[in-house]
Amino acid sequence: MNSKLNIEPKESLLTFECETGNYHTFCPISCVAWLYQKIEDSFFLVIGTKTCGYFLQNAMGVMIFSEPRYAMAELEEGDISAKLSDYEELKRLCLQIKKDRNPSVIFWIGTCTTEIIKMDLEGIAPKLESEIGLPIVVARANGLDYAFTQGEDTVLAAMAQKCPETKTLLNKDNQQKITPNHPPLILFGSVPDAVANQLTLELKYQGVMVSGWLPAKRYTELPVIDEGYYVCGVNPYLSRTATTLMRRRKTKLIGAPFPIGPDGTRAWIEKICSVFNIQPLGLEEREQKIWLSLEEYLELLVNKSVFFMGDNLLEISLARFLIRCGMVVHEIGIPYMDKRYQSNELLLLEKTCLEMGVHIPLIVEKPDNYKQLERIRELKPDLVITGMAHANPLEARGINTKWSVEFTFAQIHGFTNSRDVLELVTRPLRRNGSLQQLAWNSYTLDN
Amino acid sequence: MKLAYWMYAGPAHIGTLRVASSFKNVHAIMHAPLGDDYFNVMNSMLERERDFTPVTASVVDRHVLARGSQEKVVSNITRKDSEEQPDLIVLTPTCTSSILQEDLQNFVNRASLESKADVLLADVNHYRVNEFQAADKTLEQIVEFYLLKAIKYNTLSREKSSTPSVNIIGSFCLGFHNQHDISELKKLFRDLDININLILPGTISVNELKNLPKAWFNIVPYRETGLLTAEYLKKEFKMPYISRSPIGVIEIASFIREIQSILNQQGLNTSFEEYIHQQTKFISQSSWFSRSIDCQNLTGKRAVVFGDSTHASAITKILCREMGIHVSWAGTYCKNDAEWFRNEVEGLCDNVVITEDHSLIADLIAKTEPSAIFGTQMERHIGKRLNIPCGVISSPVHIQNFPLSYKPFMGYEGTNQIADLVYNSFTLGMEDHLLELFGGHDTTDALTNTLSAEDQIRWSTEAMQELKKIPGFVRGKIKRNTEKFARERNLLEIKLETMYEAKETVGA
Numbered sequence: 043m044n045s046k047l048n049i050e051p052k053e054s055l056l057t058f059e060c061e062t063g064n065y066h067t068f069c070p071i072s073c074v075a076w077l078y079q080k081i082e083d084s085f086f087l088v089i090g091t092k093t094c095g096y097f098l099q100n101a102m103g104v105m106i107f108s109e110p111r112y113a114m115a116e117l118e119e120g121d122i123s124a125k126l127s128d129y130e131e132l133k134r135l136c137l138q139i140k141k142d143r144n145p146s147v148i149f150w151i152g153t154c155t156t157e158i159i160k161m162d163l164e165g166i167a168p169k170l171e172s173e174i175g176l177p178i179v180v181a182r183a184n185g186l187d188y189a190f191t192q193g194e195d196t197v198l199a200a201m202a203q204k205c206p207e208t209k210t211l212l213n214k215d216n217q218q219k220i221t222p223n224h225p226p227l228i229l230f231g232s233v234p235d236a237v238a239n240q241l242t243l244e245l246k247y248q249g250v251m252v253s254g255w256l257p258a259k260r261y262t263e264l265p266v267i268d269e270g271y272y273v274c275g276v277n278p279y280l281s282r283t284a285t286t287l288m289r290r291r292k293t294k295l296i297g298a299p300f301p302i303g304p305d306g307t308r309a310w311i312e313k314i315c316s317v318f319n320i321q322p323l324g325l326e327e328r329e330q331k332i333w334l335s336l337e338e339y340l341e342l343l344v345n346k347s348v349f350f351m352g353d354n355l356l357e358i359s360l361a362r363f364l365i366r367c368g369m370v371v372h373e374i375g376i377p378y379m380d381k382r383y384q385s386n387e388l389l390l391l392e393k394t395c396l397e398m399g400v401h402i403p404l405i406v407e408k409p410d411n412y413k414q415l416e417r418i419r420e421l422k423p424d425l426v427i428t429g430m431a432h433a434n435p436l437e438a439r440g441i442n443t444k445w446s447v448e449f450t451f452a453q454i455h456g457f458t459n460s461r462d463v464l465e466l467v468t469r470p471l472r473r474n475g476s477l478q479q480l481a482w483n484s485y486t487l488d489n
Numbered sequence: 490m491k492l493a494y495w496m497y498a499g500p501a502h503i504g505t506l507r508v509a510s511s512f513k514n515v516h517a518i519m520h521a522p523l524g525d526d527y528f529n530v531m532n533s534m535l536e537r538e539r540d541f542t543p544v545t546a547s548v549v550d551r552h553v554l555a556r557g558s559q560e561k562v563v564s565n566i567t568r569k570d571s572e573e574q575p576d577l578i579v580l581t582p583t584c585t586s587s588i589l590q591e592d593l594q595n596f597v598n599r600a601s602l603e604s605k606a607d608v609l610l611a612d613v614n615h616y617r618v619n620e621f622q623a624a625d626k627t628l629e630q631i632v633e634f635y636l637l638k639a640i641k642y643n644t645l646s647r648e649k650s651s652t653p654s655v656n657i658i659g660s661f662c663l664g665f666h667n668q669h670d671i672s673e674l675k676k677l678f679r680d681l682d683i684n685i686n687l688i689l690p691g692t693i694s695v696n697e698l699k700n701l702p703k704a705w706f707n708i709v710p711y712r713e714t715g716l717l718t719a720e721y722l723k724k725e726f727k728m729p730y731i732s733r734s735p736i737g738v739i740e741i742a743s744f745i746r747e748i749q750s751i752l753n754q755q756g757l758n759t760s761f762e763e764y765i766h767q768q769t770k771f772i773s774q775s776s777w778f779s780r781s782i783d784c785q786n787l788t789g790k791r792a793v794v795f796g797d798s799t800h801a802s803a804i805t806k807i808l809c810r811e812m813g814i815h816v817s818w819a820g821t822y823c824k825n826d827a828e829w830f831r832n833e834v835e836g837l838c839d840n841v842v843i844t845e846d847h848s849l850i851a852d853l854i855a856k857t858e859p860s861a862i863f864g865t866q867m868e869r870h871i872g873k874r875l876n877i878p879c880g881v882i883s884s885p886v887h888i889q890n891f892p893l894s895y896k897p898f899m900g901y902e903g904t905n906q907i908a909d910l911v912y913n914s915f916t917l918g919m920e921d922h923l924l925e926l927f928g929g930h931d932t933t934d935a936l937t938n939t940l941s942a943e944d945q946i947r948w949s950t951e952a953m954q955e956l957k958k959i960p961g962f963v964r965g966k967i968k969r970n971t972e973k974f975a976r977e978r979n980l981l982e983i984k985l986e987t988m989y990e991a992k993e994t995v996g997a
Contacts, residue, residue, distance in 0.1 A: 063548055069524030091584040091615070092500035099495055102602055115493040119616040131490040138492060154522045154585040158554065185522030185585075236955060240989055289718075294963050335994055353519075412545075412572065431529035431542065438539035445617050458989045461996055486539050 055392055055402050058379065063408035065351035066431045067377055069097055070183040070193030071151050071354035076451065077197055077298065078111045080232045082204050083260045085145035086112035087135065089163070090153030093269045110309035111143060117155055126158070129183070136174055145176070147261040149197065152182035172436040179204060189377035191279040191354045191450055194232055197254060198283040203290055204232070222251035224318040228265050228293070229284055230256040233455055241276065241301060248315050248322050256283070267291050274314055276301055276455055279355035281383035295381070299390040301455050302356070303363030303463065304332040309390055332457045336367075339464035341469050344368035346424040349417075351448050352376045352409050353429050358384055360393040360427070360449065361403060363460075364467065370400050372421050425470060440483035442470040454489065495696060495867060497822035497885060502583045503528060504623030505611040506544055506707035508631070508714070509579040509618070511690040516543045516606075518565055520558070520586040520593060523548050535891050536662055545569060551585055560839055562596040563603070570604035576695045577607045577631070579938025584615040607695075609634060622825060624730040629717035632698055636725070639699035645714045646703045647726075653752050654684040654720075656704045658730075659715030660691040665800065666882045666898050667691075670710060675901035677735070680768075681748065681761060683824070691716075691900030693853050701724045706751045710734055710899060711799045713823060714845040729754075735899050737907070738769050738776050738801035739810055768901045775904035778912075779812050787915055791836070793848055793857055794819040795842070797863040798826040804863050807907060809837040814911075816840050817857045820850070832842040847871075861914040866890070880914040946972050947982045955985060 056157055061093020071094055074086040088094055095114040105212020115135050120126040135150055139306055152163050167178040181200045183193035209359065231254055242252045256273075267273075269292035273283055278300050287293045299306050308329045313323045318457035333340075350357045361371045381388065395402045406414075411432070418441065425442045426432075433443040448466055453459040502519065506528045509517040517523060523903065529542040537545055547565040549559070566832045580597055593610050593769040601608040605866035612630055613623040639645040655678060660671045671688060678685055686704035687693055707722055707730040709715035729751050735744040742765045749761045769776055778784060791813050794805045819834045820842030821827070827843045834841060842853065851871045854862060862872045864877040866886050872879035881890055882898075897903040959967055974991040975983050991997040 052570050063523075065546065066529060067524055068527070069522075072524075085876060089616075092496060093615075095493055095496055095525070095527060096499045096503065100529060100531055110494075114491075114493040116493045118491060121490055122616065128490070135490055135492050154549070155588065158585065185524040186554060189523055236958065239955070239985065243986065243989070245629070249814070255985070295975050331991060354901055413640050415541075429530070431526070431533050434533045434537060435541045 046069060046270070046307070052220075053472040054388075055158065056083055056121045056405060057390060057396075057402070058381075058405045058407060059409045062408040063410070064379070065352065065375070065409045065411045065414075067092070068101060069185045070188040070190055070196065071098065071153060072101055072190060073096070073183060073197060073267065074087050074112045074191030076195060077149075077232055077257070080234070081147075081259070081261055081379060083146035083148060083149070083262060083292070084111060085139050085143055086149045086352060087115050087139065088112065088151040088153065088330050089115040089117065090151075091117050092224065094155075101321050108173070111145065113139070122159055123153070128161050129238065133170055136170060136178070137178070140174060140176055140247065145189065147177045147179060149200075150178060150180045151193075152180065152184060153198075154186050155186045157182065157184050157186055158294055178347040189353065189355070191277070191356070192282075194277070194279050194380065195282045198230060198232070198280060199286040202267070202283055202286045205264045205291070208266050208268050210398050211266060217358055222253070224250065224320070225270065225272050226268070226271045227274065227296075227314070227318075228254050228256060228267055228287075229274055229276055231280055233276060234276075236257060237453050237455050237459065240458045244301075244307070244311060244456060248311060248325075248351060249320055250311075250318060256287075262424075270294070271452075272296055272317065274298060275383070276310075277356075278359050278384055278387060279378075282379040284383050297386045299362070299387045300359045302461050303366065304329045304457055305335075305366045305468070306359055306363060306387075306390070307455070307457050309386075313386065316449075328457060330340070333380050334461055336461060336464055339461070340367055342468045343464070344472070345370065347372055347421070348427060348467075349414075349421065349423040350376075351414050351426065351428040351432065351446070352372045352406065354450050356446075356449050356454075357427075358387050358391060358405070360463070362387065362394050363463065365391070365398055365400060367392050368398070368466070371403040373417065373448055374403050374407055374412070375406045375414060375423060377408065379405060379407045387453040390420060425467070427467075436438045438485040442474055444470050497845055497847070497865065498619040498621055498868070499885075500584060500620065501613045501618050501623035502581050502611075502614045502627070504618075504714070505579065505613060505627040507620075507661050507663050508624045508627045508690050509581070509611070509946065510543050512577070512631070513574050513692065514543075514571055515577045515579065515695060516545070516569050518562075518569060519544065519581045520591075521546050521547045521549060521581075521583040522585050523550065525778050532662055535888050537891070538662075542573070545575070553930055554589075558596070563594070563600045566600035566608060567603045570600075575606050577609065577633075577943045578604065578877070579609050579611055579627070580614075581611045587615045595785070607634070607638075613986075621823065624714040625717045628658070628714060628834075629721055631690070631695065632701065632718050633721060635698035636701065637694050644699050646700045646722045646784040648703065649705060650686065650703045652683060652684055653682070653755075653757060654686040655748075656686050657688045657703055658705045658707055658709050658718050659711050659713075660688050661714070663884075664693045664711065665797075665886060665890065666896055667711075669895055670895035670899040670903070672895070673897035673902055674710065674735070676902075677745075677900045679966060680764065681745070683752075702728065704728065705755055706730060707747070708732075709813040711797075712826065712829070713797055715800060717868070732805055732963050733957055734799050736800070736903060737807040737811055738773055738901075738904050740803060740806060741765075741900065741904070742769065750910075773901040773904040775811065775908040777906050784812065784912070785993050787912070788816050789813070790861070790915060791817050791859045792861045792863060793816045793817050793854060793859045794838070794882070795821070795862075795868055797821060797822040798830045798833075798983075800883035802830055804907070806839050807832045807904075808863070808911065812908075812911060812971075817859055817989070818853065820844065833880055843957055857923070859913075861915070863911070878914045880910045882910070925949070946975055946980070948982045949982055951985045952983045955988060967997055970995060973997075 078086050163180045163353045167180050171178045179200045181196040183196045271293045272286045273293045274296040288295050296317050299309040301307040301310040347370040348374045357374050361374045427446050436443045448452050452461045501726045506517050509515050526546045532542045533537050547562045588655035597608045597610045707719045709719050709732045722728040729798045733744045735741040745761045794801050801821045808814040810818050818840040821830045821839040822845045832839050847867045862868050863882045864882050869879040897908050
């Protein structure tokens with residue numbers, strides 16, 4: 043089965059297009075909002091301007107009020123014109139953070155401004171680290187290079203290099219570790235602890251032991267990664283992390299579809315098992331059982347059409363899952379398409395389309411929102427998955443929308459949470475269904 | 490560098506966008522990296538805007554960093570020109586783009602040759618001014634541009650209107666209760682027999698700006714934005730203006746008297762005294778309400794006030810002069826307006842606080858322990874932590890401060906709204922206090938003790954821990970559903986797996 047998964051570009055039925063990149067998405071620094079919650083002993087310092095700060099405070103809404111473990115290092119005119127020393131300024135702020143919050147690690151999130159003024163964060167960090175006695179991890183999650191969820195990718199890639207090796211741990215007390223009968227496996231991608239537990243259990247049923255997660259619940263619990271370990275991603279936007287793990291940590295990447303939807307989860311487990319020469323047991327029945335429990339949602343979705351405007355890189359996996367649910371996908375917009383990292387997901391998408399007998403959707407990289415809106419006007423899809431900038435105006439024009447951001451904050455991985463994905467997807471359909479008696483659909487003056 | 494968790498006023502470009510996108514048929518193009526167009530999200534979510542926000546980005550990416558924007562900005566402007574056919578395109582620099590030091594003015598000059606729309610570069614320094622100051626500046630810039638244009642083409646209306654008329658300057662999107670205030674002002678001017686010439690920037694097209702000088706005078710209801718424009722119109726066209734905000738019965742009376750004196754100076758012989766008298770005593774309920782015995786309870790109660798300079802000063806005056814409440818301190822985050830603010834509230838409160846630091850305000854509130862806070866959403870949260878009620882009176886605000894129902898702060902109806910807000914904040918505080926005194930509601934046990942009481946099902950330690958992670962407001966439901974699920978399967982213990990299985994099967 044392994045050999046079948048190799049990409050033969052000539053045979054691929056998928057079509058890719060690239061537009062102008064005039065689209066709406068969140069700035070990648072938004073990753074601090076979920077990463078600071080995931081990594082409990084961390085502190086995130088975003089080194090940028092008021093623009094960055096205002097984004098975080100507005101996009102993250104209420105979270106800001108619960109004394110979050112993140113802050114802005116707000117650059118002032120003196121910092122921009124290099125009148126002040128970056129090193130001294132950062133030292134002052136980091137010492138204050140250490141005193142007030144005492145974290146186990148400080149993450150520095152570089153922004154567009156630190157890129158443009160070429161602030162040498164990677165150079166300053168190691169010096170400051172030893173001076174203040176706290177590890178500092180530098181990630182350049184800026185809007186010049188990345189979109190939204192790719193922010194997590196830059197942070198995890200930086201963390202991958204901080205994971206310990208067995209040999210460096212020798213002095214510490216040897217924990218009694220059960221050694222699996224397959225090479226150690228590390229999973230990467232930030233998911234809520236409950237989801238990490240669920241996926242770990244899912245693999246345990248098949249006799250696959252997960253040796254660690256990147257990131258773990260605490261920075262001090264970062265997993266050991268030695269040369270020759272196997273790694274596998276759970277999110278589609280982690281290509282830099284994958285590359286770092288392969289090139290810098292000499293691990294072997296298990297390329298698999300992502301565990302989103304029962305189909306994706308099954309394919310993900312099967313792929314991991316196949317690499318370890320394990321025959322998966324009862325997976326098919328497990329998948330069937332989940333599909334059966336989703337029946338009520340599927341009834342709402344079958345033959346409905348959906349249009350992904352594209353802003354968080356989950357689009358391919360979600361589209362594949364929704365096609366399996368019986369939906370027709372018009373277009374998959376996506377900020378950035380790593381055809382190598384996502385190759386198995388793309389293959390599964392193609393296979394799903396063929397099996398479901400639907401046309402293969404166009405994949406539009408760096409979409410142009412204006413042109414997309416023209417296409418939406420023409421196609422009149424039953425559902426548009428889009429950012430919040432377009433959602434209300436589309437609803438006012440009688441088009442059902444689902445905010446894409448919710449998919450990044452909800453629990454969507456594994457068998458257990460398939461229901462949650464469909465809960466999100468069907469919500470606008472259910473809601474607008476129940477409003478049918480209102481007898482009008484358009485809420486604008488034009489058209 | 491400054492360690493900052495939260496800010497009261499946004500970055501400059503937000504102010505520019507708020508003004509530019511409030512005009513009819515004006516499009517703003519931000520010179521900004523990907524993701525900086527979150528203004529569209531704010532506008533679409535907070536204002537529940539039905540139309541697409543007329544703001545797009547000319548994206549600054551790695552290529553732009555290496556080679557400059559070159560044709561990109563110009564082609565984005567001309568593209569928008571042909572797609573949307575706006576009257577004006579405002580090129581808006583952001584803090585990122587301003588350090589690139591590209592010659593954006595040159596792009597604007599080139600683009601305006603090719604496009605039908607006028608093209609302007611917003612003239613604001615991102616490291617020196619905040620959202621409000623930038624909004625103020627942008628409004629003046631646009632007004633000046635179109636008045637000079639009208640002078641050049643000889644289309645300016647210099648003739649005053651035959652009957653008294655007014656321009657309202659500073660009605661724009663994302664303002665605190667702005668829509669309702671404007672409706673209330675319209676009503677007030679109708680009552681006074683004064684026509685409204687223009688309301689800007691909201692509701693008008695830039696082509697109408699040439700009619701600005703027709704009005705007899707201008708008003709600037711919110712002093713944060715509009716003063717520069719009013720000053721400009723005064724200097725160039727000798728138009729008098731009023732910058733007093735008509736919030737609270739006393740201030741409304743002064744506001745109307747200022748109008749009266751302006752009109753009389755321009756040759757009218759009119760008196761609004763009877764109107765003020767009628768409205769204050771019988772239309773507005775607030776002055777009678779303050780006199781009613783219910784309000785005696787508020788006498789000498791201590792409050793603190795914080796917000797933008799317009800609202801914080803107005804509320805301080807109302808609390809002190811109209812309701813007999815003791816204001817321990819009043820403050821604003823509008824540092825550029827500190828002197829004016831100080832003069833306004835001097836003598837009405839014990840102390841004046843000027844700061845942009847919310848943690849300082851939190852400390853002060855904790856130290857003061859007032860019975861009620863009147864502030865922004867930030868102070869509301871501080872109040873929640875300290876168990877002190879808070880009435881929200883100023884930006885920055887959340888979506889709940891964009892109410893659907895009619896809730897002006899200005900004019901006579903506004904006085905009623907404010908009286909309710911103040912009164913409700915205090916009574917709630919009182920109620921809480923009494924509940925605590927008498928040991929609180931004791932219904933919690935009765936509510937949670939329904940289903941799971943009899944045949945005790947054991948929860949494993951891990952499952953219990955997992956359950957505790959679930960947010961409080963759904964935890965009870967999930968617990969009950971999982972236990973029901975276990976009972977149906979004759980399980981005696983709930984393990985982690987049981988929880989997940991319950992979720993998969995019944996959605997618990």
